[in-house]
Every structure is written in structure tokens, then in C-alpha cells.
Amino acid sequence: MTTRMTSRRTKPAKRVLRTSGRSPELHCMKIPADDETLLLPTSVMEEVIDYSQPLPMEAAPPWLLGYVEWENRQVPVFSFTALINGSPVGEVPTRSKIMILKSLAGSGRVPYLGVLLRGLPHPVTVTADELEQTGDEKKSLGVFSRVRLGEEDAIVPDIDRLTHLVTHAAYGALPITRLDD
Secondary structure (H helix, E strand, C coil): CCCCCCCCCCCCCCCCCCCCCCCCEEEEEEEEECCEEEEEEHHHEEEEEECCCCECCCCCCCCEEEEEEECCEEEEEECHHHHHHCCCCCCCCCCCEEEEEECCCCCCCCCEEEEEECCCCEEEEEEHHHEEECCCCCCCCCEEEEEEECCEEEEEECHHHHHHHHHHHHCCCCCCCCCCC
16 A cells, blocks of 8 residues: 655745735833833733832842732732842832733733833834844843834833743742843
């Protein structure tokens, strides 16, 4: 008995882009977080609230400030800059804000994250043509990509990784402090 293999011609994959020839636009927010500017799609943002001193968490790393009550939930609040740079948080100015983000990881324990802001976010519409990858030699935790948007450098955070780090830090597991090379 002989088996005969027939080759099927496969159609090239369709591109899921606008047919107008323009790059798709992404609605984002530029977010001032300490010395860094974050760039996040508006779809992951829930609300910006006034800063209130987070309630401490037992044995939390320095970058995890504690949690705040929001919408009848305990939302862990962290300093993005302290996390990626391994630096102390320092004194938090009274006019600081907390941005509540969706965790995107489907985490029942931590469905929302709070990021410490040093100012108000600003809306920006971005196309792929406007972003230039600048690299991340430090392989910083929680950084998806470093980019240049016009004349300004920004960080695109890795929300899934941040959710993982915050969940482990908040619930007593040893937090990851460095990525292996």
C-alpha cells in the first residue's frame, strides 16, 4: 500500500491592517512616572485618582508601596521607576496621582494595578511610523520596549510581567529582582 502525499497550495496570510495604506493609529497616554515617561494604550487604563498613602503590605519590596481601596477592591500600588531601576521610591509629592490599570493577565487575585504618577497623563495618538525602538540594554523588569516618540523617550511597560511581579510581591512569594542574561 502506497501513501500518496499531495501538496496543497496555501494562500498567503491576509494582513489585518487598514486598507487605506496608512499605519493603524493607537490611542495612548503619555504618563509621567518619576524620571521616566510611560506610553500605554488607553484600553488598559481605568482611572486616575488622587494620591493617598497606600496601606502597607507585609514584607513588600521597596517598589511596592502598599495598596489603596478603589471600587471596593484592594489595589496594589507600585513605583515603576523604583522597580526598573532598583532605586528607592523617595518622598512622594502631595500632588502625585495613582493610575489604576487593568492587569490583562486574567488574574483573580490582582485584576488591577496602581502605578504612582508624578503628574497627569496626556493623550497622544501614535502610529507605528512615529515610534523608534531604542533598545533596553539593562533588560529591565516590567519593560516591554523603550521607544522614541518624536523628541521624547518613553517606556512601553509589560503589563503581564508587572502583574506577575506585583502578585508575587503582594502575596508573599519571593519577588524576582533581575532577569538572567
